[in-house]
Amino acid sequence: MTGRARLNFIIFALTVAGTGWLGVAVDRAAGVETATGTATSSGSGTTGMLFFLLGPLVAVPVLRFLSRDGGGSLGLSPRAGLGWFAFAAVFYPLVTAISIGLGVATGYVTVTDRTGLFGAAAAVFAVQLIKNPIEELVFRGYGTRTALAMGLRGRLVPHLLAGAVWGLWHVPLYLVWTSAADMALVTTLPMPLFLLLTMAGTMAASVLYGEMRARTGSIWPGVLMHSFCNALATPLMVGGYLTFEGHSDAVFSPVAGSVVLIVLTAAAGCALVFAKGPATVRPPAPLEQVS
Numbered sequence: 001m002t003g004r005a006r007l008n009f010i011i012f013a014l015t016v017a018g019t020g021w022l023g024v025a026v027d028r029a030a031g032v033e034t035a036t037g038t039a040t041s042s043g044s045g046t047t048g049m050l051f052f053l054l055g056p057l058v059a060v061p062v063l064r065f066l067s068r069d070g071g072g073s074l075g076l077s078p079r080a081g082l083g084w085f086a087f088a089a090v091f092y093p094l095v096t097a098i099s100i101g102l103g104v105a106t107g108y109v110t111v112t113d114r115t116g117l118f119g120a121a122a123a124v125f126a127v128q129l130i131k132n133p134i135e136e137l138v139f140r141g142y143g144t145r146t147a148l149a150m151g152l153r154g155r156l157v158p159h160l161l162a163g164a165v166w167g168l169w170h171v172p173l174y175l176v177w178t179s180a181a182d183m184a185l186v187t188t189l190p191m192p193l194f195l196l197l198t199m200a201g202t203m204a205a206s207v208l209y210g211e212m213r214a215r216t217g218s219i220w221p222g223v224l225m226h227s228f229c230n231a232l233a234t235p236l237m238v239g240g241y242l243t244f245e246g247h248s249d250a251v252f253s254p255v256a257g258s259v260v261l262i263v264l265t266a267a268a269g270c271a272l273v274f275a276k277g278p279a280t281v282r283p284p285a286p287l288e289q290v291s
Contacts, residue, residue, distance in 0.1 A: 001070035002151035008063050008071075009146045012056075013165045016138075019055025020172040023048030027176075035179035049177060056169065057134060060142040071149030073217070074141040080216035088212070088225035091268065096232050099260040100242065103252030108245045120239055125231035132226045136209070136219040139166045144210040155214055156207065156273050163206025167199040174198070186237045186255060188247050194257070197250060201257035205229075207269030215272070229256060 027034050027048035034046060064074065103109025143165055147158035174183070174195065187194045209222040233254040236242055244252065251259045 001068075002149065004067065005069040005071055005146055005149035005151070008067050008069050009143075009150060009161070011067075012059060012063060012143060012146060013168075015059040016056045016143075016165050017168045017171075019059075020052040020169060022055070023051030024172050024176050026051060034176045035182075046177070052169075052172060052177075056138045060138055063146075064142065069146065069149055071145045073145075074137060075145065075213055075217055075219040076137070076141065077218050078220045080212075080218040080221050084212060084216050084221040085224060088221040089228060091208075091225055092228040092232055095261055095264045096236075096254045098264065099252050099254060099258060100236075102260060103244070103248060108248035109252050110243045111241065112243055113241055117235060117239070117241055120235035121231045124234045125227055128227035128230045129223070132223045132230075133219070136223045136226060139169075139206070140209055140213040140222050141219045144206075144213050147210075148214060154273070155211065156270070159207040159210035159269070159273070160203050162210055163203035164199070166206055167202035170198065170202065171195065187249060187253075187257075188244070189250055193250070197259070197262070198257035201255070201262045201265070204262050204266035204269060205256055207273065208265055209269075211269055211272040 023046075024034070025048075027046050030047065032046050032048065034048065060074070100109055100111070104111065139162060143162040144159065147162045148155065150158065152158055175191070183191075183194075189197070205226075209225060212221045212225070213219055233256070236254045242254075249258065254261070256262075256265065
């Protein structure tokens with residue numbers, strides 16, 4: 001069934017990347033102002049953004065049930081060991097502290113304020129617990145599961161492929177639906193370099209989240225880790241708690257696309273992959289075993 005899994009992954013990738021740009025076309029044809037779909041903008045989103053958000057979510061059950069490939073479940077069971085959830089809860093607080101600490105130690109980062117940070121992070125975390133189960137279902141529940149079912153050697157390449165699709169999905173969000181003012185809150189880099197680092201960060205995160213998915217058979221440790229990542233990065237950057245010298249945000253920022261976080265996340269993910277622990281995500285099954 002590896003051939004079916006490869007076909008499904010190609011369709012999944014094209015759908016994920018294509019529905020976002022289809023949404024862009026819909027908005028532009030309607031003459032809609034598009035740079036409103038961010039946390040700090042006052043707009044409530046656009047029709048095109050519905051294509052961006054719902055396209056991948058619709059593709060998953062359609063492919064899962066109409067084009068069976070033997071790749072196993074979508075990972076909705078929460079039955080993962082407590083150690084995985086503990087790891088998911090502490091990873092981003094730890095690497096964020098390391099990144100900011102290195103920036104402060106080298107004089108490139110200044111912590112300007114701490115007032116209200118806990119409350120802001122808690123509020124973002126609550127929203128992430130609503131959003132991230134959907135995102136993780138799409139990209140780890142189906143994307144990682146299907147990439148692993150393609151019969152490629154090892155688990156690193158499938159994780160990177162799933163991460164590339166995840167990264168491409170974000171591109172229209174940054175290029176079209178995010179205003180320049182909002183982008184300035186999270187990066188000082190020109191857009192091409194920001195997108196390059198963001199893609200690298202997304203693929204590094206996909207290795208880590210995907211390997212947790214492979215080891216546990218569940219998306220929920222990834223949901224928790226993803227939520228902590230955004231709950232820390234968003235208020236720290238948007239709330240103005242940090243200032244950076246020059247373009248040092250590209251190195252020391254708490255966002256997943258900064259150099260320090262890319263390196264630490266990739267190292268953690270690769271350590272899990274090459275530790276060669278057992279994966280609970282099923283390999284492709286013979287046709288008579290597919291359920």
